[in-house]
Amino acid sequence: MIACNFGGPLILKIKRMSTLVKDFNAYREKMNAVILEQNNRVMKRLWNLDTNTYEEGALGQKTKEMLGLVASMVLRCDDCIKYHLGKCFELGVSTEELYEVFAVANIVGGTIVIPHTRRAAEYWEALATEGKM
Amino acid sequence: MIACNFGGPLILKIKRMSTLVKDFNAYREKMNAVILEQNNRVMKRLWNLDTNTYEEGALGQKTKEMLGLVASMVLRCDDCIKYHLGKCFELGVSTEELYEVFAVANIVGGTIVIPHTRRAAEYWEALATEGKM
Amino acid sequence: MIACNFGGPLILKIKRMSTLVKDFNAYREKMNAVILEQNNRVMKRLWNLDTNTYEEGALGQKTKEMLGLVASMVLRCDDCIKYHLGKCFELGVSTEELYEVFAVANIVGGTIVIPHTRRAAEYWEALATEGKM
Amino acid sequence: MIACNFGGPLILKIKRMSTLVKDFNAYREKMNAVILEQNNRVMKRLWNLDTNTYEEGALGQKTKEMLGLVASMVLRCDDCIKYHLGKCFELGVSTEELYEVFAVANIVGGTIVIPHTRRAAEYWEALATEGKM
Amino acid sequence: MIACNFGGPLILKIKRMSTLVKDFNAYREKMNAVILEQNNRVMKRLWNLDTNTYEEGALGQKTKEMLGLVASMVLRCDDCIKYHLGKCFELGVSTEELYEVFAVANIVGGTIVIPHTRRAAEYWEALATEGKM
Amino acid sequence: MIACNFGGPLILKIKRMSTLVKDFNAYREKMNAVILEQNNRVMKRLWNLDTNTYEEGALGQKTKEMLGLVASMVLRCDDCIKYHLGKCFELGVSTEELYEVFAVANIVGGTIVIPHTRRAAEYWEALATEGKM
Numbered sequence: 001m002i003a004c005n006f007g008g009p010l011i012l013k014i015k016r017m018s019t020l021v022k023d024f025n026a027y028r029e030k031m032n033a034v035i036l037e038q039n040n041r042v043m044k045r046l047w048n049l050d051t052n053t054y055e056e057g058a059l060g061q062k063t064k065e066m067l068g069l070v071a072s073m074v075l076r077c078d079d080c081i082k083y084h085l086g087k088c089f090e091l092g093v094s095t096e097e098l099y100e101v102f103a104v105a106n107i108v109g110g111t112i113v114i115p116h117t118r119r120a121a122e123y124w125e126a127l128a129t130e131g132k133m
Numbered sequence: 134m135i136a137c138n139f140g141g142p143l144i145l146k147i148k149r150m151s152t153l154v155k156d157f158n159a160y161r162e163k164m165n166a167v168i169l170e171q172n173n174r175v176m177k178r179l180w181n182l183d184t185n186t187y188e189e190g191a192l193g194q195k196t197k198e199m200l201g202l203v204a205s206m207v208l209r210c211d212d213c214i215k216y217h218l219g220k221c222f223e224l225g226v227s228t229e230e231l232y233e234v235f236a237v238a239n240i241v242g243g244t245i246v247i248p249h250t251r252r253a254a255e256y257w258e259a260l261a262t263e264g265k266m
Numbered sequence: 267m268i269a270c271n272f273g274g275p276l277i278l279k280i281k282r283m284s285t286l287v288k289d290f291n292a293y294r295e296k297m298n299a300v301i302l303e304q305n306n307r308v309m310k311r312l313w314n315l316d317t318n319t320y321e322e323g324a325l326g327q328k329t330k331e332m333l334g335l336v337a338s339m340v341l342r343c344d345d346c347i348k349y350h351l352g353k354c355f356e357l358g359v360s361t362e363e364l365y366e367v368f369a370v371a372n373i374v375g376g377t378i379v380i381p382h383t384r385r386a387a388e389y390w391e392a393l394a395t396e397g398k399m
Numbered sequence: 400m401i402a403c404n405f406g407g408p409l410i411l412k413i414k415r416m417s418t419l420v421k422d423f424n425a426y427r428e429k430m431n432a433v434i435l436e437q438n439n440r441v442m443k444r445l446w447n448l449d450t451n452t453y454e455e456g457a458l459g460q461k462t463k464e465m466l467g468l469v470a471s472m473v474l475r476c477d478d479c480i481k482y483h484l485g486k487c488f489e490l491g492v493s494t495e496e497l498y499e500v501f502a503v504a505n506i507v508g509g510t511i512v513i514p515h516t517r518r519a520a521e522y523w524e525a526l527a528t529e530g531k532m
Numbered sequence: 533m534i535a536c537n538f539g540g541p542l543i544l545k546i547k548r549m550s551t552l553v554k555d556f557n558a559y560r561e562k563m564n565a566v567i568l569e570q571n572n573r574v575m576k577r578l579w580n581l582d583t584n585t586y587e588e589g590a591l592g593q594k595t596k597e598m599l600g601l602v603a604s605m606v607l608r609c610d611d612c613i614k615y616h617l618g619k620c621f622e623l624g625v626s627t628e629e630l631y632e633v634f635a636v637a638n639i640v641g642g643t644i645v646i647p648h649t650r651r652a653a654e655y656w657e658a659l660a661t662e663g664k665m
Numbered sequence: 666m667i668a669c670n671f672g673g674p675l676i677l678k679i680k681r682m683s684t685l686v687k688d689f690n691a692y693r694e695k696m697n698a699v700i701l702e703q704n705n706r707v708m709k710r711l712w713n714l715d716t717n718t719y720e721e722g723a724l725g726q727k728t729k730e731m732l733g734l735v736a737s738m739v740l741r742c743d744d745c746i747k748y749h750l751g752k753c754f755e756l757g758v759s760t761e762e763l764y765e766v767f768a769v770a771n772i773v774g775g776t777i778v779i780p781h782t783r784r785a786a787e788y789w790e791a792l793a794t795e796g797k798m
């Protein structure tokens with residue numbers, strides 16, 4: 001027999017600690033597939049172009065991903081932030097460097113960026129934690 | 134005895150597949166009632182005006198709802214998107230037409246519109262699924 | 267043996283009625299601590315400055331919090347709105363006054379502010395309800 | 400015979416010092432007339448509603464105009480800022496109070512609000528100067 | 533001998549009445565050339581894609597240009613508005629239809645869209661006037 | 666006797682070619698002085714903090730200025746863009762690198778960033794031209 005007396009917030013908390021990265025990626029991939037299936041040419045080409053934008057060029061990939069991150073932060077797009085955090089993590093951006101990107105975003109975009117910074121900080125921790133699992 | 138081993142993400146997934154439209158409408162109606170109860174004259178008149186805006190005129194209702202949808206997408210307001218998707222669905226906008234609206238929104242507003250397009254695509258599928266139930 | 271037949275939406279509803287304020291504050295405090303721990307000087311000073319901004323001056327605290335609220339509403343930052351609603355509640359802003367702030371936000375920022383107004387109205391009720399518990 | 404050796408910047412400077420307020424109002428009135436002539440019912444009613452929003456209510460007119468100003472600043476709408484500055488000037492907002500509104504706008508909206516604050520400060524001076532003429 | 537006693541505002545007015553469309557197009561073309569000369573592949577492909585977006589498809593060109601216009605209005609991009617107004621003019625959008633697009637933009641985006649609507653109305657008149665010359 | 670037959674657009678063109686950078690800096694400095702004179706503590710501290718944000722740290726100054734630039738571009742703040750372009754120019758960002766920043770801004774922020782990219786490209790040329798004078 002099981003107690004089952006957990007409420008909404010607890011579930012949410014468990015979810016956050018353990019599957020934040022996995023859930024984001026799963027939903028993203030599932031819905032990207034749904035969209036691409038419709039064969040809208042503009043959408044498909046825009047997505048290809050999006051990938052090209054962050055490729056090594058005169059600027060390195062790491063710099064470009066930080067540019068994508070700061071742009072996503074000031075525009076306050078949580079999912080975009082998560083995506084670029086994932087890339088920054090893979091490319092070896094240090095936590096100190098990351099927080100300097102956060103600082104630029106918060107100064108340029110103001111205190112409305114703070115709630116997004118909280119979720120970004122949480123996701124950054126999840127990247128480290130889930131990566132170890 | 135019950136296994137009860139569903140976690141947060143699973144619940145979320147079930148919810149999304151079956152009650153996305155119903156939940157949106159229920160919350161919207163409940164809170165609209167709370168707001169209108171306060172009798173703020175500006176709020177009430179703005180909401181009436183909002184309804185008038187999308188009535189048949191020199192432009193047809195379908196065109197106007199697509200205008201409302203693309204505006205909501207570039208401004209990245211998920212609930213506004215859901216509302217206009219519901220109207221577009223009722224007025225017979227085809228999936229191919231819809232994705233051309235999505236394309237305009239993504240080109241004008243950039244890749245920050247993509248996460249909102251994902252949720253819009255999911256809601257569009259829910260409109261078809263829940264409509265059939 | 268336990269029924270355990272509650273679904274996602276129900277859990278969500280329970281959460282909303284009873285712990286909306288508590289949850290917001292708990293998450294906010296937890297993540298603020300995570301961010302401040304990193305000792306980024308710009309972030310720390312910006313947050314201090316944020317506090318100073320709303321202190322009594324030529325304008326009273328209540329007016330300043332309403333300014334912070336309307337700014338957060340037109341910029342559509344739900345967490346910022348919650349924060350300023352909490353302060354407005356503490357400082358004795360009346361529901362009638364609050365809805366006049368809502369009206370300015372909706373007129374200046376348009377109907378895309380409506381979904382945020384719904385969540386603001388819900389949080390305002392939660393402040394009264396949870397305050398009594 | 401006339402020297403005529405003034406260039407673009409000089410002309411611009413002269414214009415700014417003496418006719419900033421007059422020019423803004425003249426253009427605004429001229430174009431409002433053009434728009435209202437088209438008899439679009441939604442536009443006309445929205446504009447009436449806009450006027451009602453700032454009328455004395457539970458909150459005083461001065462507070463409401465400051466709310467309109469801070470909202471316009473964080474949304475970075477120079478003409479909206481000018482309009483509300485004009486109203487604040489008429490209603491006796493002091494320069495010290497005004498700069499506290501500026502401070503809220505700059506903290507909430509970030510350093511991107513600074514260029515608009517510069518133009519707001521210039522217009523505020525013009526209101527005093529042109530008012531005296 | 534020449535009087536030369538015209539001031540800044542007068543020059544501005546003359547410019548507006550007679551060369552608004554020509555000036556916009558001239559500057560746009562000049563700077564597009566400067567940008568394309570740099571051969572940045574992402575920029576070039578994005579611009580091609582931008583053109584494709586408004587081509588006849590499931591939705592007609594006229595509808596797509598109105599979608600582009602309303603999106604540009606709520607995002608308050610004057611130059612984007614001018615571009616789509618030019619296209620709407622070419623495609624035979626009527627003034628009554630245009631003002632219904634303006635209405636959607638003003639309701640969705642709020643009164644901060646009004647100053648951009650003023651400039652849009654002025655440019656629409658210039659399209660008719662300059663077209664006749 | 667002097668011809669004096671230059672019209673508005675011509676003046677504008679001359680201004681743009683020769684004094685774009687000088688004019689921007691002159692106006693910026695003049696109005697910053699006006700604002701700082703008012704001794705608003707929050708404004709003063711925010712501006713100090715703004716300066717600190719771009720100082721050498723875990724990330725180099727050049728990277729930070731590019732972060733500031735891309736953030737300013739997606740938020741479509743022309744004066745902020747000019748400021749960061751000036752800094753990027755001083756710090757030796759190459760034109761090829763710059764256009765990769767432009768590309769990120771245009772992809773993330775969409776085609777509404779294009780008009781700001783045009784003005785940025787013009788200002789970048791002015792920095793080179795005026796620097797030589």
